[in-house]
Amino acid sequence: EAEVAQSPRYKITEKSQAVAFWCDPISGHATLYWYRQILGQGPELLVQFQDESVVDDSQLPKDRFSAERLKGVDSTLKIQPAELGDSAMYLCASSFGTANEKLFFGSGTQLSVL
Amino acid sequence: AQSVSQHNHHVILSEAASLELGCNYSYGGTVNLFWYVQYPGQHLQLLLKYFSGDPLVKGIKGFEAEFIKSKFSFNLRKPSVQWSDTAEYFCAVTANNAGNMLTFGGGTRLMVKP
Numbered sequence: 001e002a003e004v005a006q007s008p009r010y011k012i013t014e015k016s017q018a019v020a021f022w023c024d025p026i027s028g029h030a031t032l033y034w035y036r037q038i039l040g041q042g043p044e045l046l047v048q049f050q051d052e053s054v055v056d057d058s059q060l061p062k063d064r065f066s067a068e069r070l071k072g073v074d075s076t077l078k079i080q081p082a083e084l085g086d087s088a089m090y091l092c093a094s095s096f097g098t099a100n101e102k103l104f105f106g107s108g109t110q111l112s113v114l
Numbered sequence: 115a116q117s118v119s120q121h122n123h124h125v126i127l128s129e130a131a132s133l134e135l136g137c138n139y140s141y142g143g144t145v146n147l148f149w150y151v152q153y154p155g156q157h158l159q160l161l162l163k164y165f166s167g168d169p170l171v172k173g174i175k176g177f178e179a180e181f182i183k184s185k186f187s188f189n190l191r192k193p194s195v196q197w198s199d200t201a202e203y204f205c206a207v208t209a210n211n212a213g214n215m216l217t218f219g220g221g222t223r224l225m226v227k228p
Contacts, residue, residue: 003157033216042118042204042218043158056215091158099208099216100146100165105158 002026004106006092012112018080021109025074025094031055033103034067034077035091043091048099049075082113116141118207118219126225127195135190135222137179137205141212147188148206148216149179158204164188175199197228 005024013019025032030051035043046065047057051072060067064083069075079086089110093103119138127133139145149161162173169181179190188205205219 035218040123040220042120042206042220045215045217048215056213093158098214100214102160102163103150103158103216107157 002104004092004094004104006090006106006109008109009107010110010112012114013082014114015084016081018078019082019111020079021077021090021092021111023075023077023092023106025092026104029094029096029104030072031095031097031099032069032075033093033095033099034075035093037089037091037108039088046077079111082111084113087111087113116209116212116217118205118217120203120205120219120222122222123220124223124225126227128227129197130194131226133190133192133195133199133224135203135205135224137188137190137219139186139188139205139207141186141207141209143209143211145210146208146214147179147181148208149173149177149188149190150204150206150218151201152204153198153201161190161203195224195226197226200224200226 032049034046037043046060047067048055049069067077089108091108093105095101095103147164151161152158164171164181172178202223204221208214
């Protein structure tokens with residue numbers, strides 16, 4: 001079965017440094033999601049793309065986080081500068097259509113900010 | 115505020131015991147309801163979903179969930195659990211008056227003792 005690819009799998013950085021995460025959704029999936037999951041909590045939506053357009057980024061801390069999906073395929077999530085509270089699992093997911101369809105999740109990037 | 119609540123954070127059962135995990139939501143309007151599961155070392159994956167029709171929904175691996183509109187609930191059930199059901203279970207909701215963004219509850223970690 002096709003999978004959502006994410007890299008890196010783990011990232012350790014110092015606070016105030018910049019970090020970037022990459023996601024390659026399942027081929028043909030128009031909708032791409034970035035979620036953040038803090039240990040012991042459920043995933044929280046950061047940003048949702050429909051093709052190359054942002055559908056929702058209301059929970060994205062825009063002073064330090066940015067996300068892009070320039071060609072409507074793969075996507076990059078960036079944090080600059082990283083803060084201690086950003087330590088979490090960053091999950092990428094994709095779906096053929098809306099969030100009412102089945103989301104396929106990647107393995108995530110585990111970020112530790114020291 | 116709109117939210118999804120899972121009141122049981124940790125559940126421990128013996129094999130063959132019956133399972134019921136609670137999920138309540140606070141959205142108004144039309145909602146679509148989901149249960150996602152994450153087995154150890156695996157990705158989040160869809161277990162079952164409810165859009166309309168019969169409020170008792172059957173999913174994979176013998177799981178079912180019942181939508182009770184008057185109680186704003188969508189509890190997950192399984193008559194007899196197996197050791198392989200050990201996982202973390204997440205309830206999720208989309209609402210047409212909230213942009214149909216998929217919002218997750220905090221999750222319930224289930225451990226089944228052999």
